[in-house]
Amino acid sequence: MKVPALIMAGGKGRRIGSKIEKPLLPFLGKPLIERVIEAARSAKNISEIYVVTSDYTPQTEEECLKKKLKILKTDGKGYHNDLKQAIIKEKLNFPILTIPSDLPALTGRFLDKIIRIFERKGKNALAVFVPLESRELLGLSVSSKDEFEGILYAVSGVNIINGKKTLNGGKIETAAYITDEIEVLFNINTQKDLDIAEKNLKRIVEI
Amino acid sequence: MSKMKTIKAFRDLLAFLTIIPVGKTDDFVITSAEAIFLFPLIGGFIGLMGGLYFLGCNFLISHILEFINKSIISIPTDFLSKFLPAVMTLAFLLVLTGLQHFDGLVDLGNAIGIGNMKDRRAVAHAWVVTYKGALLAIFIEFLAVLGIFFLDAQTVFGAIIASEVAAKLAMVTISWIGKPTHTGLGSVFLETAKNNRNIIAYFLAFLIMFPFLGLMGSWIIITSTILGFLMEKVGKIVFGGVSGDMIGATNEIGRAIILIFIAGVSIL
Known part of the structure; x- marks a missing residue:
């Protein structure tokens, strides 16, 4: 199964308090989003890559256009809103993988694993959670x-969701993958x- | 290490290994891994608390029992005045360490004997206690109680200290040589803990034990080190590597084995 990936890069990034847009912040010398794009590109089960941007991240958009990536521009009103907008805009009525642009240790192998788990679980959505204490x-x-299932987790932002459900409405049954793997821990x-x-x-890791 | 850094290291180590409210800093896990060579020192401190607690319990209980024996009913004073403080001291040590290591022992027991590694890891992560987990934990802690019970009055104080020091030393050994089960939080700890200066831990352990046990300390260090290696192998077989549970279980098993060891030697 191959799925398209949406790299979410339209957030305000208020908490980081930097002049540089968060996706472009250098992490060990390389912009965060570049690391995420490399991970998505090296995944075997990702069919195409979209970058979801907004008015809050014009430079990110510019950089991604230079890399010949597809841009989906949204309002930047939050993760869920932007995702829904992107799905409607592109009529993505099949499973899609969402990836935040702030996971510096992400790898293609991890993303492939998430796609395999989604297939195996057979639900309409899969959320990747991190135990709160692992981060703390x-x-x-x-x-x-x-x-x-009654326990609070940190949301990693890596999810697979069947766009069809978002477009048609109805209850979305979600499966979860809980892990402290460094790809989503940091x-x-x-x-x-x-x-x-x-x-x-x-x-x-060599990074 | 500068003075500030040393103070921070000790505070973080106490926060990591005990429930003493020292006001931990945000990255206390990392500091503890960096300063893992100081684990035996914290073990010495925990042991000292445990030793004093034992002496206090022993004193109080002997007097209470003596009183009951004289004025109310005849009871086996000799047995109870040793057994009750032994149980109370172990309970004290388990609480002082926040039951963290004990929990690792339960999780190891839960996982043993389950068919595949994935299920074993899942059961170790789940918030459950199976009969195997309970059995292993009760067996090991019973051994520790037995060890304290059989120790004679002259050695018991030093033996409790030595057992905590050696248990922490076994944790250093397993963390130093162990490979993580996966690249997650545990691997951050293990990779940070790998440092040649960990050799200092073995000398520290000897220096703390020497005043109480003399040269027997070196045998205890050897036993503790062998246990660290063995537990690494167990971790590899059961979980595919060393996890936090394995490190915790090593502490509990280490304490029990060393107490029995010293009791055995002092009886012989």
Whole structure:
């Protein structure tokens, strides 16, 4: 099964307090979004890559256009709103993979694994969650939380959702994959997150 | 290490290994991994608390039992005045460490004997206690109680300290040589913990134990190190690598084995 990937890069990135748009922030010398694009490109099960941008991220859009990536421009009113807009705009009535642009350790192998898990679970959506304590133990921030089977988790932003359900409406049954793998463990919301992730990732992977 | 850094390291280590409210910093897990060579020192401190607690319990309970024996009913004073403080001291140590390591032991027990590795990891992550988990935990902790029970009055204080030091040393060994099950939080800890200065931990352990046990300390260090290696192998077989549960279980098993070891030697 091959699915298209939507790289979500339209957020305001308020918490990082930087003049540079968050997706373009250098992480160990390379912009965050470039790392995510490389991961998506190296995944075997991704059919095409879209970058979802907004008026908050004009330079990101420019950089992605230079890389000949497809851009889907949205209002930038939040992750869910932007995703819905993108799905409607492109009439994506099949499963799509969403990837946030702030996961510096993401790999194609991990994304392929998520797609395989989605297939195996056979639900209309799959959410990737990170145990709250795994992030907290490293001193990383948690931007949004969600409950699954009575337990709160950190939302990783990596999801697969069947666009058909979004377009047609109705209840979406979601499966979950819970993991502390570094690909989703290190997400960058604040400058402190960036410092912690740079310090630790250097130690464990070649990045 | 500068003075500030040293203070931070000790605070973070105490926060990592005990429930003492020292006010941990955000990255206390990383600091603890970086300063893992100081684990035996924290073990010494935990052991000291445990040793003092034992002496206190022993003193109080002997007097209470003596009183009951004289004025109310005849009870086996000798047995109870040793057994009750032994149980209470172990309970104290488990609570002082926030039951973290104990939880690892339960999870290891839960996972043993389950068909494939994926299911074993799942059951270790789930918030459950199976009969195997309970059995392993009760067996190991019972061994520790037995160890304290059989120790004679002269050695018991030093033995409790030594057992905590050696248990922490086994944690250093398994963390130093262990490979993580996957590249997640555990691998951040293990990779950070891999440092040649960890050799200091073995000397520290010896120095702490020497005043109480003399040269027997070196045998305890050897035993603890062998246990660290063995537990690494167990981790590889059960979980496919070393997880936080394995490191915790190593502490619990280490304490029990060393207490039995010292009790055995002192009886012989």
